[in-house]
Amino acid sequence: MANRQQFKYEWLGLLRDRWVLILSLLLLLVCIYAAYNGKEKVAERNQPIAKAMDEMKASDEQYKALIDSVAQGLKTNLPAWQNPQRLNVIGQRAARVAAFESQPLALVSTGQSDLFTHLVKPRLYGEALTLGFSELSNPVQLLFGNFDLAFVCIYLLPLLILAFSYNVLSAEKESGALRLTLAQPIQVTQWLLNKLLLRFVVLAVIVVIAFNVSLMTTGLNVVSEFSPVMKITLALLAYMLFWFGLSFWVNLRGQSSGSNAVVLVSLWVLIVLLIPAMISQLANNLYPVPSRVGMISELRYAEAEAQKNANQILESYYRDHPELAPTDTSAQKLYPFWLSYFASQDEIRKAVNPILSEYESQLHKQQQTVDQLRFLSPAVLLQNIFNESAGTSSRHYNSYRQQVVVFAGEWKNYFLPRMFRNELMKKEWMDELPHFSFDANKIEKQYTADVLALLLYGFAGFVLSFLLYRNYVTEKVLLT
Amino acid sequence: MLEARNLSKSYNGTAALQGLNLLVKPGDIFCLLGANGAGKTTTINLFLNFIEPSGGEAVIGEYRVTDAPLETKKLLAYIPENLMLYPNLTGIENLDYFSSLAGKKYNQQELGKFLAEAGLQEDAHAKRINTYSKGMRQKVGIAISLAKQAKVLLLDEPTSGLDPKASNEFAALLKKLSQQGVATLMATHDLFRAKETGTHIGIMKEGKLVETLTTEQINHADLEKLYLQHMN
Numbered sequence: 001m002a003n004r005q006q007f008k009y010e011w012l013g014l015l016r017d018r019w020v021l022i023l024s025l026l027l028l029l030v031c032i033y034a035a036y037n038g039k040e041k042v043a044e045r046n047q048p049i050a051k052a053m054d055e056m057k058a059s060d061e062q063y064k065a066l067i068d069s070v071a072q073g074l075k076t077n078l079p080a081w082q083n084p085q086r087l088n089v090i091g092q093r094a095a096r097v098a099a100f101e102s103q104p105l106a107l108v109s110t111g112q113s114d115l116f117t118h119l120v121k122p123r124l125y126g127e128a129l130t131l132g133f134s135e136l137s138n139p140v141q142l143l144f145g146n147f148d149l150a151f152v153c154i155y156l157l158p159l160l161i162l163a164f165s166y167n168v169l170s171a172e173k174e175s176g177a178l179r180l181t182l183a184q185p186i187q188v189t190q191w192l193l194n195k196l197l198l199r200f201v202v203l204a205v206i207v208v209i210a211f212n213v214s215l216m217t218t219g220l221n222v223v224s225e226f227s228p229v230m231k232i233t234l235a236l237l238a239y240m241l242f243w244f245g246l247s248f249w250v251n252l253r254g255q256s257s258g259s260n261a262v263v264l265v266s267l268w269v270l271i272v273l274l275i276p277a278m279i280s281q282l283a284n285n286l287y288p289v290p291s292r293v294g295m296i297s298e299l300r301y302a303e304a305e306a307q308k309n310a311n312q313i314l315e316s317y318y319r320d321h322p323e324l325a326p327t328d329t330s331a332q333k334l335y336p337f338w339l340s341y342f343a344s345q346d347e348i349r350k351a352v353n354p355i356l357s358e359y360e361s362q363l364h365k366q367q368q369t370v371d372q373l374r375f376l377s378p379a380v381l382l383q384n385i386f387n388e389s390a391g392t393s394s395r396h397y398n399s400y401r402q403q404v405v406v407f408a409g410e411w412k413n414y415f416l417p418r419m420f421r422n423e424l425m426k427k428e429w430m431d432e433l434p435h436f437s438f439d440a441n442k443i444e445k446q447y448t449a450d451v452l453a454l455l456l457y458g459f460a461g462f463v464l465s466f467l468l469y470r471n472y473v474t475e476k477v478l479l480t
Numbered sequence: 481m482l483e484a485r486n487l488s489k490s491y492n493g494t495a496a497l498q499g500l501n502l503l504v505k506p507g508d509i510f511c512l513l514g515a516n517g518a519g520k521t522t523t524i525n526l527f528l529n530f531i532e533p534s535g536g537e538a539v540i541g542e543y544r545v546t547d548a549p550l551e552t553k554k555l556l557a558y559i560p561e562n563l564m565l566y567p568n569l570t571g572i573e574n575l576d577y578f579s580s581l582a583g584k585k586y587n588q589q590e591l592g593k594f595l596a597e598a599g600l601q602e603d604a605h606a607k608r609i610n611t612y613s614k615g616m617r618q619k620v621g622i623a624i625s626l627a628k629q630a631k632v633l634l635l636d637e638p639t640s641g642l643d644p645k646a647s648n649e650f651a652a653l654l655k656k657l658s659q660q661g662v663a664t665l666m667a668t669h670d671l672f673r674a675k676e677t678g679t680h681i682g683i684m685k686e687g688k689l690v691e692t693l694t695t696e697q698i699n700h701a702d703l704e705k706l707y708l709q710h711m712n
Contacts, residue, residue: 175567177564185554185581
């Protein structure tokens, strides 16, 4: 009963405090702005993809018509080397768009999306594909530069919680009301816990409403995305609980409001800024990614060597792939240059493979280190959850890269046997060309581990403080 | 009802209270006089369990304060020199809140009655505390002790800063409570008020109770003389 009355009057007190209303409205506005910002980012990402897709469709139609015309012996104004009946022309010029389209919740977290490309066209020849993906060396990027919902929740929300709770005990001590309170038959720890719990519930309701409303303003269907939104919400609540727990502990220390504020802001800097930066640095120091420039120069060298020996290479290539060798040697006239080129490409690939796999394995180790160290900071855990739900995590981009490499192989394998068989492109083949679609199911899910760790952090603060200050001496609170 | 047995408190070797023995029976109003730093507030803080005694014990009812702080706090009401309440809440809401912390539940009518009994004018009941004067806040404090049905009243210079009329009203309330059997321990600087309302007077100096007497034994002039004698 005492608790119920306490909640009632705490609630009344909060309700009559103009700041609570102002901060709630501010939070809502900030969330709406962040969601809008996130939506803009997603649009920036999807626009080039849509454009490339449209272009691809248009050019496919054009090629079909051209192939038809050439097959019927009509004259086209294309130079001979662009003859659409040539498989190498199609394989190069009608490349498929391998796009990483945004997932429905992409707007909540920019994550790695502003670092990586979402659009690649694997062609039949040219630079090795693994090199075509901008920056690979930093899979961590625990810099949250963008003003998106993840930023608001990870960075700003803790500050709001601290502003809401840093002086719950000290303000009463400083105003003098605490003396009267402590003259009542109550446990100060329980009484403070009630106060913070109420604030937690009030703020949780505000945050959940602000979060969902801001998502709805972007046109996202919260109902159809219920499960991922709920997952983020649960993680968010655990994260909030963690900060309230921290505040509970600092309050119980019984220091002045000013001292509480300094301690809590320092903890905020540590947890939100320093630890993530340290994790990133540590991963880079332990497993530095080998130089990309070195890799490229080795690749060029291997390419030049292979080019020199193109003829021998083709012979040895035929030895390795007897099924591709022409039965009638005089008939192989359509693609002589390309065939030795591909054979040499094969050699190049073999030569640079160790470099590439070294590069990959370092990257993998680095990512693993980060994966393990993420448990050090609730902020990193929540960022990971946001990125996973948004489909913008490093894991997503690594997977996308690997999937594109696999697709590039498929693309090549479509054309190569046909070229060795000395065939020409047919119109109907245009519709059966291999196409790329990103498979998000291939990505390891870390949500369960993340959210459990967050919940553990959330409750640990309260439980430890409670145990530590169960027999709290009021002398300390009142007379220091 | 309220008893100190050889009660001592020292801070880092400096004695703030030395071997205090006193007994306040139901209906008594025991006034502690003494200069600032004589140990009056320390005594009250010890009864409130706000500080730990270095020696001896403070007893309220049948309980030692340090053994059963929650039980003893159910019995007592406390009014500090400057009673602070929740400024965002009204008088009646503050009363409801604090009496609920004490484990009591009343309806609005009953709460209003306590405030009226404490002498708070009706039109102030539903006003927020931030519009209250000090005297009005002290009256809410009295109402809290009425609502709590406290058997013991601990008052730390409750009338300092009150105007004479308010001070007089306050004294009348104390007498009324005393007639109902409440044991009161009051630290004060007001010799006149102590003589008028108190049943017993104790003079403290440097942490020791140097004189105890009943108010019937002495008149105003002699009390002042005696007090000054101890202070010099």
